[in-house]
Amino acid sequence: MPTPHISAETGDFAPDVLMPGDPRRAKRIAETVLQDARLVTEVRGILGYTGTFDGRPVSVLASGMGIPSIAIYATELFRFYDVQRIIRIGTAGGMAPHLEVGDVVIASGAHTDSGISANKIPGMHYSHVASFGLTAAAAAAGGIGPGSAPASGAGTTEKGNGRRRRRARTGQVYVGTVLSSDNFYADRPTTMEALVKHRTLAVEMEAAGLYAVADAEGREALAICTISDLLFKDASLSAEERELLFDRSVALGLAAFADA
Numbered sequence: 001m002p003t004p005h006i007s008a009e010t011g012d013f014a015p016d017v018l019m020p021g022d023p024r025r026a027k028r029i030a031e032t033v034l035q036d037a038r039l040v041t042e043v044r045g046i047l048g049y050t051g052t053f054d055g056r057p058v059s060v061l062a063s064g065m066g067i068p069s070i071a072i073y074a075t076e077l078f079r080f081y082d083v084q085r086i087i088r089i090g091t092a093g094g095m096a097p098h099l100e101v102g103d104v105v106i107a108s109g110a111h112t113d114s115g116i117s118a119n120k121i122p123g124m125h126y127s128h129v130a131s132f133g134l135t136a137a138a139a140a141a142g143g144i145g146p147g148s149a150p151a152s153g154a155g156t157t158e159k160g161n162g163r164r165r166r167r168a169r170t171g172q173v174y175v176g177t178v179l180s181s182d183n184f185y186a187d188r189p190t191t192m193e194a195l196v197k198h199r200t201l202a203v204e205m206e207a208a209g210l211y212a213v214a215d216a217e218g219r220e221a222l223a224i225c226t227i228s229d230l231l232f233k234d235a236s237l238s239a240e241e242r243e244l245l246f247d248r249s250v251a252l253g254l255a256a257f258a259d260a
């Protein structure tokens with residue numbers, strides 16, 4: 001039964017869905033990670049596939065950018081396709097000083113400047129919190145257990161193409177809060193500094209909306225983000241590094257689906 005934004009039929013989606021922002025990443029995950037993946041929707045170029053991983057059915061559907069977009073796709077998957085769990089596989093800008101490009105942030109909670117969910121219950125400041133089971137399983141797959149301290153450390157730098165470029169370490173995994181912002185180009189250093197002081201790790205644009213939709217629909221969600229750039233330092237990843245490290249987040253998401 002197609003919806004306004006998804007052309008798949010009932011039963012076309014698996015109960016577990018990986019959700020990158022970029023439709024090309026959805027295609028890449030389907031082609032390089034899933035087995036026997038078939039295209040199930042492509043309305044507006046938002047590609048969705050269903051296949052298997054280690055014998056378990058898994059789907060992948062892009063979310064587009066921003067909370068309004070991910071809220072549409074997450075609501076339709078949960079409400080009309082009986083999807084049970086969505087893990088956003090995204091990128092984020094590193095805010096905390098110990099983060100390096102290539103690190104992975106498992107977003108246990110999300111602050112937001114978006115009005116879409118913060119005021120959903122009158123008089124309340126809504127808490128945007130990930131599924132505990134998925135968070136714990138992803139953290140365990142990333143080597144984080146009770147009592148283990150988050151590792152910190154500097155990446156190395158090298159001269160590349162006349163530019164100073166920060167090389168990714170192997171990629172540390174952290175669990176903590178992110179900012180889900182409505183405004184990619186907002187210039188507000190004081191706000192960002194205050195968020196860092198309150199232990200916010202990174203900024204992206206969807207996790208809070210996904211968590212609010214999962215709560216409303218009685219389902220589970222998590223966001224796992226690869227740090228693609230640093231807000232307060234000059235740093236970048238090569239295209240190959242970006243894909244490789246992105247694959248790591250996909251692996252953590254698939255492990256969380258299997259183990260939670």
Ligand SMILES: O=P(O)(O)O[C@H]1O[C@H](CO)[C@@H](O)[C@H]1O
Nearest residue numbers: 021065066090091204205206
């Ligand atoms: O790489 P994705 O998953 O799209 O995530 C990040 O990149 C986009 C902004 O460039 C926003 O969607 C942000 O959340």
Ligand SMILES: O=c1cc[nH]c(=O)[nH]1
Nearest residue numbers: 091092093203204205
């Ligand atoms: O700085 C960044 C990087 C990725 N995504 C964001 O929203 N911001």
